[in-house]
Amino acid sequence: MFSSWLKVTDKCEICGLDYRFASPDDGPAFFSLCVVAFALLFVIVWLQVAIGLPIGLLFIIAIPLMAVGCILPLRPIKGWLVASQFVNKAIEAGTEQLWTDMHDREDEAGNGRLDP
Numbered sequence: 001m002f003s004s005w006l007k008v009t010d011k012c013e014i015c016g017l018d019y020r021f022a023s024p025d026d027g028p029a030f031f032s033l034c035v036v037a038f039a040l041l042f043v044i045v046w047l048q049v050a051i052g053l054p055i056g057l058l059f060i061i062a063i064p065l066m067a068v069g070c071i072l073p074l075r076p077i078k079g080w081l082v083a084s085q086f087v088n089k090a091i092e093a094g095t096e097q098l099w100t101d102m103h104d105r106e107d108e109a110g111n112g113r114l115d116p
């Protein structure tokens with residue numbers, strides 16, 4: 001599904017599904033920040049309150065923890081969002097005609113459709 005860290009390929013190499021519909025935009029970053037960063041913030045605050053680390057050491061621990069903790073889940077979250085787009089047939093508002101035209105063209109060419 002991915003051609004690089006967060007770049008979605010054009011087509012699935014197994015079933016030929018056209019991934020042009022995939023546009024999770026900033027969804028992965030949003031969910032990573034709201035879910036992971038929020039939880040990690042509690043861990044970092046707990047570290048400070050429970051142990052009382054010097055502020056410099058706290059930053060040395062907290063900054064990499066937040067960075068890695070927010071970057072690592074981006075790929076699985078993006079995969080989940082693209083899968084959700086496919087399952088729920090989510091398209092951008094106002095592009096219904098464009099999608100219909102695109103799918104009609106795909107059918108004429110004999111390529112895969114978005115319908116499961």
Ligand SMILES: [Zn+2]
Pocket residue numbers: 012013014015016017
């Ligand atoms: Zn596939």
